[in-house]
Amino acid sequence: MARTGFSITRLPGFGAIAIATFLMLYIPILTLVVFSFNAQASMSQWGGFSLQWYEAAYNNRQVRDVSIRSLWLAVVASGIATAVATLAALGTTRTSRFPGQTMIYALINQPLMVPEIVTGVALLIFFAAIKVQTGYTGMGYLVAAHTAFCIPFAYLPIKARLETMDLTLERAAADLYATSFQAFRHITLPLLMPGILAGFMLGFVISLDTVVITEFVKSAGQDTLPTYMLGQLRRQVTPEMNAIATLFLLLSLCAVTVFFLLSRKRA
């Protein structure tokens, strides 16, 4: 649409509002990052550069515990979600419509539509009943809750990849007497891999991001990084929180960038 000289698409004021919007999006985040390097305990007065808050965060036993738990949970939940989503994508793509397909789509996408608070309450009630019956209070509940929540996010890029994949290579393999499994193992799976990795990355980010569901499902001593932060935010906060948030941001940013690079790769 861009052209020099007269252009009907140039609307006075729109550019200014757009730039202001971009600034509004980034200024709070940048402020947060900048003040994580503040030598003072203030979050509005600059007192020189320092890494003390990173050191404080690193030496904070609780922060280390919840960070490791968050990462572990994100890897496990997204791993399981990606595995089952890959199978589901293979089952629902490249077939003609079949009875029950709409139901499968609805089930897979359900976590996207139901407000997190409702899912959180539902899991609280359900898991409380199981806890009473079995006495089990381990991480299994959080893994199950996060996995279910990650499935739609892992499913979408995998399905997209499958739908745009070239079928001729698989036909060629079949013509050359590859069994279904061989063709899948040596042709389909490698071609699908970027989609699977993208799905994993997305699931990973979503699991790291999930706070409401975790808040309702966790048992005592099962805080994740987000629920720990949520608990801290209502108190007086020091720039240590900025340092934690900055590291957290960096991690998400890496995962999202990898996701974008993977999903842009041509099939």
Added chain:
Amino acid sequence: MAVRDLSPAGPAVRDEPVPPAAVADRHGWKWLLCAPALTILVFAASGPLLIVLVYSFLTPAGFGGVVWEFSTEAWFRVFLARDIFEPELLGPNRAHLAIFWRSVSLAFQTALICAVLGFPTAWFIATRPQRSRAVWLFLITIPFWTNLLIRTFAIQEVIRNQGLINTILLKAGAIEAPIQMLYTDFAILVGMAYVFLPLMVLPLYAAMDKLDIRLLEAGYDLYASRWRVLRHIVLPLVKPGFIAGSILVFIPAIGAYVTPRVLGGGRNMMLGNLIELQFGQGRNWPLGAALAMTLLIIVVATLVVYMRYVGRQEEGRRDG
């Protein structure tokens, strides 16, 4: 290999070997492949929703949890309250109604703010040269994929009494005392608009990207001003993007929990916080379940109305 006729063209074209990935075509296979995912989803997402429905018709136990006795009391209490002195008298539950009203109106205002800011932003991106467009789009998506809690925290830092805005205003001498913004409805509104804005920009951009620029030029050639072109050509054409964006913002906004909890303070509750209260201090699980179901009904109803609209749009396109 038994070849099933699954292509619309009929069996004649399916003489070639079936591609291996099409094993899923054999009946039963697709269900087997979907089974693990569906099991997890039924166990930890859909199934528990039915239990919430059941719990909303039970009697609360004093210490949290429920007594297995059928009761419609929780559903009455969603909108109604019993008179303290005469329990037979039912009146409107003003506290709940206020929270419902705040949730709906804040969600609506959030969508409105997102639309006002999102339209010029999407337009700006859509009119960039092809190559820089991807960069601008990426800039919009990045905040969306970064932690919602962190973004809320960032906003909290900016609007606090000792935050960025108040500090700057105080130094500039524009105000004498910090303006109390945190823990108000205004803070919730700013926070929600901030975190949900990308959900408005992306569908708007998608609609603008498809816009045929020649239509705009034709309008201009016929002596319409830029603003008339915008009003009579652009807006009607990007309306589906507006509506999709508004739905995408409205739904998470009405169910918001984190933003009002962090920015709203204890008194400025939204529906999500009211629900949580019943499972915490309130210790009234059936009422919490009924409130959660009410929220779910609002969300599903919004989606159904939207689907109807999309259906009508597509029908219109086919007929036209």
